[in-house]
Amino acid sequence: MKDEHRSGCPINLTLEILGDRWSLIVIRDMMFGNRRHFRELLTRSEEGIASNILSDRLKRLTEKGLITRADDPSHKQKALYSLTEMAICLVPLFAQMGAWGRRHLPVSEELSIRAELLENGGPAMWEAMMAELRFIHLGMERPARSVLAELQRAYEQVVARTAAAPQPEAASPQA
Amino acid sequence: MKDEHRSGCPINLTLEILGDRWSLIVIRDMMFGNRRHFRELLTRSEEGIASNILSDRLKRLTEKGLITRADDPSHKQKALYSLTEMAICLVPLFAQMGAWGRRHLPVSEELSIRAELLENGGPAMWEAMMAELRFIHLGMERPARSVLAELQRAYEQVVARTAAAPQPEAASPQA
DNA sequence: AGAATCTGATTGCATTTTGCCACTGGTCTG
DNA sequence: CAGACCAGTGGCAAAATGCAATCAGATTCT
Numbered sequence: 001m002k003d004e005h006r007s008g009c010p011i012n013l014t015l016e017i018l019g020d021r022w023s024l025i026v027i028r029d030m031m032f033g034n035r036r037h038f039r040e041l042l043t044r045s046e047e048g049i050a051s052n053i054l055s056d057r058l059k060r061l062t063e064k065g066l067i068t069r070a071d072d073p074s075h076k077q078k079a080l081y082s083l084t085e086m087a088i089c090l091v092p093l094f095a096q097m098g099a100w101g102r103r104h105l106p107v108s109e110e111l112s113i114r115a116e117l118l119e120n121g122g123p124a125m126w127e128a129m130m131a132e133l134r135f136i137h138l139g140m141e142r143p144a145r146s147v148l149a150e151l152q153r154a155y156e157q158v159v160a161r162t163a164a165a166p167q168p169e170a171a172s173p174q175a
Numbered sequence: 176m177k178d179e180h181r182s183g184c185p186i187n188l189t190l191e192i193l194g195d196r197w198s199l200i201v202i203r204d205m206m207f208g209n210r211r212h213f214r215e216l217l218t219r220s221e222e223g224i225a226s227n228i229l230s231d232r233l234k235r236l237t238e239k240g241l242i243t244r245a246d247d248p249s250h251k252q253k254a255l256y257s258l259t260e261m262a263i264c265l266v267p268l269f270a271q272m273g274a275w276g277r278r279h280l281p282v283s284e285e286l287s288i289r290a291e292l293l294e295n296g297g298p299a300m301w302e303a304m305m306a307e308l309r310f311i312h313l314g315m316e317r318p319a320r321s322v323l324a325e326l327q328r329a330y331e332q333v334v335a336r337t338a339a340a341p342q343p344e345a346a347s348p349q350a
Numbered sequence: 351a352g353a354a355t356c357t358g359a360t361t362g363c364a365t366t367t368t369g370c371c372a373c374t375g376g377t378c379t380g
Numbered sequence: 381c382a383g384a385c386c387a388g389t390g391g392c393a394a395a396a397t398g399c400a401a402t403c404a405g406a407t408t409c410t
Contacts, residue, residue: 010280025186077404098185108183
């Protein structure tokens with residue numbers, strides 16, 4: 001563990017923790033895909049993370065205080081990973097990243113509908129989602145609104161629609 | 176150049192471009208520090224980027240459409256780098272990154288005052304800053320408000336204050 | 351009970367990226 | 381014309397990444 005920082009700039013310190021190709025992918029899957037176990041994160045990921053990288057990132061993110069690891073009561077060898085408040089506070093960052101990527105990069109429609117909703121929902125929606133994540137991961141009181149359900153429903157609708165009306169060209173599956 | 180993407184997810188595509196330890200540092204220095212030349216970026220950086228890394232990042236960011244390179248009319252061997260609209264649109268992302276880092280990581284006071292102002296200023300301030308960057312980097316009309324000047328002034332005030340009143344240890348610098 | 355399966359990882363190895371530092375060819379300045 | 385300045389390159393060791401095989405314990409299937 002190296003405690004030396006390149007500088008005390010908030011942007012730099014954030015990059016020192018999240019500035020690689022996988023850390024935010026792991027958090028994204030835990031946050032939006034509700035993946036809580038090693039295998040779920042390993043196999044049900046769009047991008048196909050390698051097991052040693054996943055292992056390393058879970059360890060590193062735990063050290064940095066973004067996630068916690070607990071034994072799953074139902075399965076003795078299962079580990080249950082949870083987001084901490086620190087990670088839950090990344091919701092607005094994800095919203096901005098999604099908004100930017102959606103506007104400037106060749107995103108697929110199915111995978112960007114969540115970003116679109118989150119952008120249009122604004123800070124109120126972000127806060128509602130953070131409250132929901134605090135319920136799921138930190139055991140706090142269940143909020144009335146379920147943003148995750150809204151996002152999932154919209155995603156499924158897009159999937160159903162694009163599957164029913166196959167586009168001639170622009171919609172290549174390309175996972 | 177590889178055109179294969181791991182997935183069409185906006186978060187993933189954003190990470191494929193900006194998900195490393197240096198790309199956002201370079202853009203940050205161009206954006207907030209108004210560094211436009213190779214040497215400025217190389218030597219006047221808090222974090223100390225290596226010249227080959229800087230060279231590579233400038234090349235990559237140019238390919239990806241985030242910056243442009245032009246000859247500086249005043250010096251024949253100088254290259255002038257400018258942000259594109261795509262990079263200017265990262266302002267809200269920087270604001271969120273700064274806000275998150277400032278809240279959860281051991282930032283220094285001088286280097287986080289800008290993040291604090293940007294967070295408190297909200298979307299209106301971000302838009303004003305983007306307009307200013309469009310003036311500086313894209314030659315658009317000069318806006319009335321100069322957010323960069325506001326940030327710089329606040330930074331200098333903090334530097335002057337902390338230099339004038341040397342802290343003993345953990346004593347609050349008289350808020 | 352025994353075999354197959356599932357769990358969170360680990361190990362080995364090749365490739366790629368990073369970091370450090372010296373250095374280059376051209377340009378500008380005093 | 382000497383020395384500083386300019387945008388980068390090149391060499392090399394260390395670290396990170398990617399891939400595939402593997403591990404030991406826990407659970408499930410038969």
